[in-house]
Amino acid sequence: MSGTGVIKAVPPQDLMRDLRTFVAGATRRVKTNPLELARTALSVLKTLPAARDAVLEYFCTLFNSAVSKYVTQIETDMCLDSSSSTSGHEDATIVEIHVVLCNFVSSNPKAWAPIISTWSLELLGELSSRYAGRAHVPLSAGLNETLQLWMSCRATRILIDITTQCLSCLMHSDTESCINALLDTSVAHSPHFDWVVAHVGSCFPHTVITRVLSCGLKDFSQHGSADQSAKAPKLNSVVGILGHLAGSHFADIRSALLELFQWSLEPDKHEGDGENAERPATVPFLLQLASLSSTLLHALSTDVLHTLTPSMLPKLAALAPSWCDYFGGSQALEDLIVHLALGCEQGGTQILKLLLDAASPLDYSTTAAPDSSVSASVKSTSREILELLLQEIDHLLRSTMPGACSIPLLCSIKQEVTVIQPLLLSGDPLHVQTAVRLLGLLGYHSTAVLVSSAAFLLQRASTDGHLVALVRLVTGGICNSTSASQLEQENGCYYKTGCLAQALEQAMRSNAGCVLGDEGAIQPPPEQLWHNVAHLLRWEHSGKAPSLRGGLISRAVRCNLQEVSDRLCTVCDPNLACDIAEVLDLTIVADRSSHDVYTVNIQLTLLMAKAVVAYFFLCVSEKDDLVRFRGVRLCCHLLAHLSSHSPPARSLALRELLEGSLFHSHSRLFGAKLPSQIRAPREDVQLLHENHKQGTSVMLAQRHSSVFHAGVIGHGPRKTLANQSQEPDTVTHNTQLLIEVIKACCSSGGTGSETGSEQSPTHPVSLDAITTVSLLLVELISPDVMYNGLPWPEEEFCKVTVERDLHIRRLFDDLPLIWHLMSLVATYRPALCYCSVLLRALTATLLAQWGSAAQRAQHNDRLLATTTQVLELMALGQLLPPPLSSLRDVIPHLKPQEVVQLIRDCVWNYLRDHVPSPALFARDENGLMWRDATLAHPEPQYTDTLRSTMQNNIQHLGTLYSQLFPPMSSKCQNE
Amino acid sequence: MSISNSELKHILKETEFPFCARIALGRVEEMCTTQNIGRTSGAKHVDISMEIISEFVFCEVDRRGSRKRRLNCIQELQLLEVLCDFFTSSVIGGEAVRNMVFMSLFPPTHSDRSRLLIKLVSMASSTKNVPVLTATGMWMQKLGCTSKYSLDLAQGLVKDYFVLIPKAVSGLQDLPQLAPQFTANFLTAVAEMYGVVEKRHIFSPPPDTLLEVITQWVSDNPTLCLAALMVNLQLALPLGGVPMAAITPFAGLFKWCILAPLHYVSQTSTSDIPTSDCNSSESPLYSRLHLALLESLLECYAPSPGLHCADASATENISAQHIAAIIEPIVRWLKDRTRMENESARIRGELALHMALDRLAQVIQVALVTHSVYGNIQELFSQLEMLPENRLLQIVINTHRNL
Structure with a gap:
């Protein structure tokens, strides 16, 4: 050291000495105590500003050696205690350095923070890339492991602390340069530096995110316009940093992205040239970010996507050409967009709707016509993207095993499938097609989607186009058209049938729900479903649609026969019922192609029968004749089919028909004279209020003011309802219809395959069935189970059964329908025999009545009419052989005493002695049963009364007499 | 002045960093001194001294003249130390030479x-x-x-x-x-x-x-x-x-x-x-x-x-x-x-x-x-x-x- 200085105080000497010591130590020329050296360095730093850089550089080596020791210590896995001595002084120096630097920063943040933060960031970057892959943390280790490793190292922890302290000082004044430094270091030492950024970022999330984005954008707009946007060096680190921060600050990222996007769409304000240059690069930048990180894609798709509307598209379209440059052509841009769209976990429907609305806008007011070239390009581009998107999904699905492939976009759409479904009903063919394709693709993975969509369509389709869409949806899945082998095709067919069946079930269920009115939402008219099903069935039967040839629809309906029948049972709207019945008819009757293959189980058949009967009564009560006839024809058709194939169904149908028409509320339709019912009116009148009205004054006992309305409490006073008796015409009509239906039920469709006879309106009626009818009549009308046998007892015995007889008689009087039924039965001999008990009861009551009439010597027209009816019945059923069969023609001309005599001798006694039994009848060559009149010629003891009575009244009955009792000669000839 | 410039360069290349800067500085000072006295024409010397400074003092270029890796901060500090020492000790040419060296640096x-x-x-x-x-x-x-x-x-x-x-x-x-x-x-x-x-x-x-x-x-x-x-x-x-x-x-x-x-x-x-x-x-x-x-x-x-x-x-x-x-x-x-x-x-x-x-x-x-x-x-x-x-x-x- 030279001593030539003119004036030299002691302190500069010291300074110089310190400096020399430091330089010597730092350059390793002299061996020094590291702690001493560090102290010297710190003092030099405090007193000699010129040495600042050098000292900081020296600190770098200190930190480096500390970290290196730490890392090797971990690597060699030394015991914890043995290391303490070596790292002791270093830790101490590092702590001292920390304190000094922090003091500097806090004393004058503006001046010191940039220096220290740059230094610490650079050092951190160097350290983390130098020791990357060491200390049992592999290069590929995740951020968390790295973070843990470095945060447990004292040196790096202190560095991080210093950095954050500097940054927090600078954050308010000089964010730009801060983040730039951070990013630059991150670029230089990527990916080893990521943990620092992550740590710093989580300390200042909002600032870091927005600044990182803007830095990235700036960089992108400068570098990205070249051919490969991947050249932008900061992009990857931007993505990395945002990815790390996404874990805990996702909302910040989302809002930052949204702000950026909205900013990019703002009109240029000519604020600064640099900013304007960045605007067009924003969207490509965002796209690029999204393509590099699914997290960011998620963030973008949650927020940004929702702000996009079709009306914004023209604006975007104007910008789009400049975007293409960033990706090397429009093709690449479209590809990128498609792939991004595929990766969206949310907002799938949003994307789809946007594309669709843009491709074929339904509402032209949003994309106004003036700029037609722009809107045309928007349209064509959207179409293109949409097509690409669908193709890509298709491709992906086909190239993987079912269930193995998961496309986020599809999943997202699946969650919001209710948004897509209405597209199926859109008037625009593109919308419909897209929806069909998309749902078909979705259906590849989850049948439920397919099913619910099909159900949706079934319920709402109102045009042929919609039904075509439905057919395409169901038949046009992925697996069927390509599968080659027969087996697979069949499987596919079953699959489709199953699909459709489930869809139908779902549709019916929701349909029923809407009938009950549980949802206030716009529900399609319930008839629509059945219209549609019927329509489809007709298509299928027409055989013109190749895709429906496998009996797809009818099979599907058959799977749901039970539900269909249930619906038919419960439905009250005749039109709806008609539609359902039609479907039923088309399914089970009209389809002859495969009914031998398919056998309906008994329970189902019974249910259907019941349903049809219910439908019949509904039809009958219908006012409109046309509807009524159509319905009844349908019923006949159905019942004939059902009962010819299933005896149980027949018996059930018959029982239901009879019971319903006779005793239930339907009986009114058939002219039943019911006692005028006293019912509580439906109006909302309370009995209490009515009674209050009466007594405004003080109520006195025994005065008329104290007489109250009689009524049901809570329902108001009783009112006698006028008995709405049916028009006689209608009654006749209805009765005819009922008879028709019963006949249809009884028709013998043949046990085998008499398919031809089914179509003819006049079916041969099976006798067994008619027998069933007559037995049913007995069962229903006779109140007793005893003494219902065929034989007629002594007349005296009537005194025992008089009660029952009167009951039966009463029923006959009240229910004129019974007469018609009886005559039906009588037509088909010998079924009337089984109704013997009814006839007996009638006859017994008639006897008694005529007897009393004889005493009073008055003529009773009604009595006469009834008697005539009974006698007619017996004659029709050939229970009374000629000449007894002509009794009804005789009676009107006789006095009551004579009538009593006649009935007793000719009817009662004859039948008592000749039990009316089917055995009396014989089958002729036509298969009809007849009672041989020659064999059954009654003995004189039964005819004599008639003969003498007629003789007594020969003035009226001359002609008849000659017919009934021809001269003996002819009689002898006959014998 | 005893050694030619090429020899000097050779020697400098053999020398390690802080020392070569020191030697180079000395050499530059020498050249400036001669220049200041006016014995040699300026332009060529200036070029050579610039070269030496660039290559051996600041280590900005390597021998082929291409760009070298920058000195790290500690080396810079060493260089500063050398420079300080040099200016304190240089007494040969007085203030004018010192300023000249400083200007050329x-x-x-x-x-x-x-x-x-x-x-x-x-x-x-x-x-x-x-x-x-x-x-x-x-x-x-x-x-x-x-x-x-x-x-x-x-x-x-x-x-x-x-x-x-x-x-x-x-x-x-x-x-x-x-x-x-x-x-x-x-x-x-x-x-x-x-x-x-x-x-x-x-x-x-x-x-x-x-x-x-x-x-x-x-x-x-x-x-x-x-x-x-x-x-x-x-x-x-x-x-x-x-x-x-x-x-x-x-x-x-x-x-x-x-x-x-x-x-x-x-x-x-x-x-x-x-x-x-x-x-x-x-x-x-x-x-x-x-x-x-x-x-x-x-x-x-x-x-x-x-x-x-x-x-x-x-x-x-x-x-x-x-x-x-x-x-x-x-x-x-x-x-x-x-x-x-x-x-x-x-x-x-x-x-x-x-x-x-x-x-x-x-x-x-x-x-x-x-x-x-x-x-x-x-x-x-x-x-x-x-x-x-x-x-x-x-x-x-x-x-x-x-x-």
Whole structure:
């Protein structure tokens, strides 16, 4: 050291000495105590500003050696205690350095923070890339492991602390340069530096995110316009940093992205040239970010996507050409967009709707016509993207095993499938097609989607186009058209049938729900479903649609026969019922192609029968004749089919028909004279209020003011309802219809395959069935189970059964329908025999009545009419052989005493002695049963009364007499 | 001179870094000495010495002339140490040679070396290395105290001592005694640096520590401001060197003192300017500095016999133009002030204005009386007319107009 200085105080000497010591130590020329050296360095730093850089550089080596020791210590896995001595002084120096630097920063943040933060960031970057892959943390280790490793190292922890302290000082004044430094270091030492950024970022999330984005954008707009946007060096680190921060600050990222996007769409304000240059690069930048990180894609798709509307598209379209440059052509841009769209976990429907609305806008007011070239390009581009998107999904699905492939976009759409479904009903063919394709693709993975969509369509389709869409949806899945082998095709067919069946079930269920009115939402008219099903069935039967040839629809309906029948049972709207019945008819009757293959189980058949009967009564009560006839024809058709194939169904149908028409509320339709019912009116009148009205004054006992309305409490006073008796015409009509239906039920469709006879309106009626009818009549009308046998007892015995007889008689009087039924039965001999008990009861009551009439010597027209009816019945059923069969023609001309005599001798006694039994009848060559009149010629003891009575009244009955009792000669000839 | 240049280069190449710089410096000094005596023609020697400096002192280029890796900071520190040692020990050629070497080390053409120069000067200031500081003072004066180079240097020093490590200031107390010329030139540069008028502000106040130190310097050393004038430059400069006309820090520092009241009063009145970093009220240091400056003006009017300065130079302290430059911001401030609505602010503004005008009048009075002003004085007076009415100023004008 030279001593030539003119004036030299002691302190500069010291300074110089310190400096020399430091330089010597730092350059390793002299061996020094590291702690001493560090102290010297710190003092030099405090007193000699010129040495600042050098000292900081020296600190770098200190930190480096500390970290290196730490890392090797971990690597060699030394015991914890043995290391303490070596790292002791270093830790101490590092702590001292920390304190000094922090003091500097806090004393004058503006001046010191940039220096220290740059230094610490650079050092951190160097350290983390130098020791990357060491200390049992592999290069590929995740951020968390790295973070843990470095945060447990004292040196790096202190560095991080210093950095954050500097940054927090600078954050308010000089964010730009801060983040730039951070990013630059991150670029230089990527990916080893990521943990620092992550740590710093989580300390200042909002600032870091927005600044990182803007830095990235700036960089992108400068570098990205070249051919490969991947050249932008900061992009990857931007993505990395945002990815790390996404874990805990996702909302910040989302809002930052949204702000950026909205900013990019703002009109240029000519604020600064640099900013304007960045605007067009924003969207490509965002796209690029999204393509590099699914997290960011998620963030973008949650927020940004929702702000996009079709009306914004023209604006975007104007910008789009400049975007293409960033990706090397429009093709690449479209590809990128498609792939991004595929990766969206949310907002799938949003994307789809946007594309669709843009491709074929339904509402032209949003994309106004003036700029037609722009809107045309928007349209064509959207179409293109949409097509690409669908193709890509298709491709992906086909190239993987079912269930193995998961496309986020599809999943997202699946969650919001209710948004897509209405597209199926859109008037625009593109919308419909897209929806069909998309749902078909979705259906590849989850049948439920397919099913619910099909159900949706079934319920709402109102045009042929919609039904075509439905057919395409169901038949046009992925697996069927390509599968080659027969087996697979069949499987596919079953699959489709199953699909459709489930869809139908779902549709019916929701349909029923809407009938009950549980949802206030716009529900399609319930008839629509059945219209549609019927329509489809007709298509299928027409055989013109190749895709429906496998009996797809009818099979599907058959799977749901039970539900269909249930619906038919419960439905009250005749039109709806008609539609359902039609479907039923088309399914089970009209389809002859495969009914031998398919056998309906008994329970189902019974249910259907019941349903049809219910439908019949509904039809009958219908006012409109046309509807009524159509319905009844349908019923006949159905019942004939059902009962010819299933005896149980027949018996059930018959029982239901009879019971319903006779005793239930339907009986009114058939002219039943019911006692005028006293019912509580439906109006909302309370009995209490009515009674209050009466007594405004003080109520006195025994005065008329104290007489109250009689009524049901809570329902108001009783009112006698006028008995709405049916028009006689209608009654006749209805009765005819009922008879028709019963006949249809009884028709013998043949046990085998008499398919031809089914179509003819006049079916041969099976006798067994008619027998069933007559037995049913007995069962229903006779109140007793005893003494219902065929034989007629002594007349005296009537005194025992008089009660029952009167009951039966009463029923006959009240229910004129019974007469018609009886005559039906009588037509088909010998079924009337089984109704013997009814006839007996009638006859017994008639006897008694005529007897009393004889005493009073008055003529009773009604009595006469009834008697005539009974006698007619017996004659029709050939229970009374000629000449007894002509009794009804005789009676009107006789006095009551004579009538009593006649009935007793000719009817009662004859039948008592000749039990009316089917055995009396014989089958002729036509298969009809007849009672041989020659064999059954009654003995004189039964005819004599008639003969003498007629003789007594020969003035009226001359002609008849000659017919009934021809001269003996002819009689002898006959014998 | 015993070895040829190529041999020297060979030797230098064999030598390690800090030592080769030392040897190279010695060689350069030798060459400068011969040049100064005038024995050899300049141009070739200058080239060779430049080469050597570039290759072996600053290690900027390697032997093939291409760019080398920069020295790291510790090596730089070593180099600084070597440089300091060299300047302290070099006695062969006297001051002129030293300055010559210094000039060749830091020529204005090598702007990238200014970083090192700042460090060197900073280090010299702390270690009180007088030769280096003196050479720097010369360097500044040659390049012009208000030139960009000097301003950069001043800025670096201010950052080191007054911003980053204010505690190190204590080491600068005796700087005026050690290197008065350097200090004076430094003051000129600093005054210029902070006197630069920005758009919104009429004046950017210096850090308090800086102001304090300057006040102390000026009041303790009345002749300090004249130091730049008092040195006979021709002796210190190498052969044929022409110094720039010296500028004293008077005008710049007076400007601080005069504008400071206006600055602070406008800072308090307009609330939109954040007042976090600077005190909102005027520091009393300004008036102390003002007084010290006036005293030192008076001081040099009655020069002590010990000083060897000529009367002629003493009268050329302050350019009339520089004083006139103070008037313009005041006028501008007046225009701005018309926007003030607040009554109390208006009153405070009035007070501040009169204080500023008083100080201006004092300065003019003293300067004129001591004959320190040169240049177009009439022009100055006509400009003074533009200022608002002030009693003292009026008296001063009336007194001197007639002369």
